[in-house]
Amino acid sequence: MLKIAILTGSTRPKRVNIQVAKWVLEEARKRDDAEYTLIDIKDINLPLLDEDLPAGYGQYNQPHTRAWADIIRPFDGYVLVTPEYNRSTSAALKNALDYLYAEWNNKAVGFVGYGSAQGVRAVQHLRQIVGELQMADVREAVQLSVFTDFTDNGSIFKPAPMHLESLGTMLTQLNRWTSALKSLRG
Numbered sequence: 165m166l167k168i169a170i171l172t173g174s175t176r177p178k179r180v181n182i183q184v185a186k187w188v189l190e191e192a193r194k195r196d197d198a199e200y201t202l203i204d205i206k207d208i209n210l211p212l213l214d215e216d217l218p219a220g221y222g223q224y225n226q227p228h229t230r231a232w233a234d235i236i237r238p239f240d241g242y243v244l245v246t247p248e249y250n251r252s253t254s255a256a257l258k259n260a261l262d263y264l265y266a267e268w269n270n271k272a273v274g275f276v277g278y279g280s281a282q283g284v285r286a287v288q289h290l291r292q293i294v295g296e297l298q299m300a301d302v303r304e305a306v307q308l309s310v311f312t313d314f315t316d317n318g319s320i321f322k323p324a325p326m327h328l329e330s331l332g333t334m335l336t337q338l339n340r341w342t343s344a345l346k347s348l349r350g
């Protein structure tokens with residue numbers, strides 16, 4: 165069974181991210197193509213990157229880096245749930261990605277973005293970042309608007325029904341590439 169992790173992308177006290185991530189998890193678990201797990205980076209509580217060497221060297225000195233690597237390593241693919249902050253992804257998610265290298269390599273990744281501009285620019289930036297991590301990013305992404313997919317001044321997540329189709333397409337593409345890349349990793 166393929167193992168796919170859904171990663172949160174916000175650590176703000178009043179974040180909506182966790183609502184979006186739980187929706188992704190709930191919908192994904194209705195499928196029978198992979199084992200889906202939610203990983204909340206707020207719980208991981210990583211400091212700003214404090215390793216001596218870039219992650220590509222594979223020499224993780226800090227206990228929190230090794231613990232993070234142990235969490236990420238077992239998964240075959242990932243869904244990154246990102247807010248848009250200043251036309252990009254969040255610093256917290258970028259920091260969590262920067263910590264590791266080999267653990268991300270040759271694995272597939274899909275995106276769920278949200279914001280006033282539907283998180284499009286956050287997802288575009290993430291596509292550049294994951295390329296450097298040797299990840300395969302699938303075409304379809306779920307792009308949610310704070311104006312139409314959230315109520316109560318953007319605090320309650322109520323996704324328009326049309327997003328279910330794009331979530332389904334993204335997960336199907338993610339599973340196909342996740343499956344193909346597993347044999348590449350040997």
Ligand SMILES: Cc1cc2nc3c(=O)[nH]c(=O)nc-3n(C[C@H](O)[C@H](O)[C@H](O)COP(=O)(O)O)c2cc1C
Pocket residue numbers: 174175176178179180181182247248249250251252278279280281282283310318
């Ligand atoms: C620091 C900051 C910068 C933001 N910049 C943008 C932006 O450039 N584009 C956008 O569409 N939304 C922007 N927003 C709105 C967020 O996408 C929106 O508040 C979202 O709910 C934040 O996600 P979170 O609650 O899960 O942290 C910004 C929000 C914050 C806190």
